[in-house]
Amino acid sequence: MSFVIHGATGAQGAPVLAALAASGASVTAVSRGAAAVPDGVRTVAADYASADALARAYEGADGVFVHLPLGAPDDRLAFARNVVAAVERARPARVVVSTSGAFTDDAAAAGGGPADPAVGHLIEGVRRSGVSYAVVAPRLFLENLLLPPVVGGAREEGVLRYPLAAGLRVSWSSHLDVADVVAALLRRTDVVGTVAVGQYPAVTGPQLAAAFGDRFGREVAYEGITPDAFAGLIAPLLGEATAAGVAGLYRAIGTLPDHAIAPVDSAQELLGLSPRTTGEWLVDLGL
Structure with a gap:
């Protein structure tokens, strides 16, 4: 093919x-x-x-x-x-x-x-x-957590800073998970429409921090920061315009009760493909 x-x-x-x-x-x-x-x-x-x-x-x-x-x-x-x-x-x-x-x-x-x-x-x-x-x-890519101000804070300070409330549940996924699903869907012509990709049950900020802590061998706390504060951290890397767009996205996400997938149209249900846990993803990356 x-x-x-x-x-x-x-x-x-x-x-x-x-x-x-x-x-x-x-x-x-x-x-x-x-x-x-x-x-x-x-x-x-x-x-x-x-x-x-x-x-x-x-x-x-x-x-x-x-x-x-x-x-x-x-x-x-x-x-x-x-x-x-x-x-x-x-x-x-x-x-x-x-x-x-x-x-x-x-x-x-x-x-x-x-x-x-x-x-x-x-x-x-x-x-x-x-x-x-x-x-x-x-929903959100785990690779976003590899931005130097994010992963650096977790590794060096023991603080994972991100512009989401600590209790907001998110169905995170990695680019590797998306690739698994895309590769399957290119061949699985019987599956049409939308396929949601992400962890289910969705996870909170402190759960993300705990996975980083387990991998780094130290305690890592989670700190929810404002989208504008996050934009200030990433603007030197991505530029002011891109950082402003990112801040807008996180302001919108912050108004939601959660940012989770629904099991009914998930890759887990439709394709039998489960995404990596945060810990598994960190291991796969060799961090």
Whole structure:
């Protein structure tokens, strides 16, 4: 089988590519430049800004994995439109979309927070195309905890600081978990619609801190900080605009009773795939 992977050298795409390549599948990495990919992996130069280039990349594919890159809202919406146009034209056998943790229209309607127009357009456009599809919907990525101000505080000070209330339960998942689900869904055409990815039961901040403490061999406490304070910590790393967007997301999450998946549409229920615990994830990373 042949699969096309967007962001194949990035945080979400790279583990998907690795899982598929390890299974013996033919994998094509979509790249906007001369990004390094593993030996034996075909690379196609295609930019989200060109529906024609994307369509050429998708032609004949058994499956396409898509997730939108970070960027200005108008750019992301244009990218989504181009992906949809390419899918309509090339008609790959299967498309799997990751929300990358963004709120979709359904989540927003249920009080989950402001919907991401680009992700919403992408999902609706793929659905309307009639191509077989599935949507992978993680909540928050454990990799967010690897930002130096977060993991550094846990390791060096014994304090895990994050912009969530201590008692808020969240269905965390890792990029590795998402890759497992995407790789399965590219082949499991019997599973359609949204598949939630994340730990269930959801976990609290102190439970996260305890997992870090077990791994680091020291007591680690949890400290919930404000989204604005968190933005100040990460702005030197990600830039002011990105940090402000992150703060907005966490303000929205902070209004929720929880940020947990529902078992009925979970990867556990639909695919028999359980995400890593926080401790297992830390071990897998070798931290």
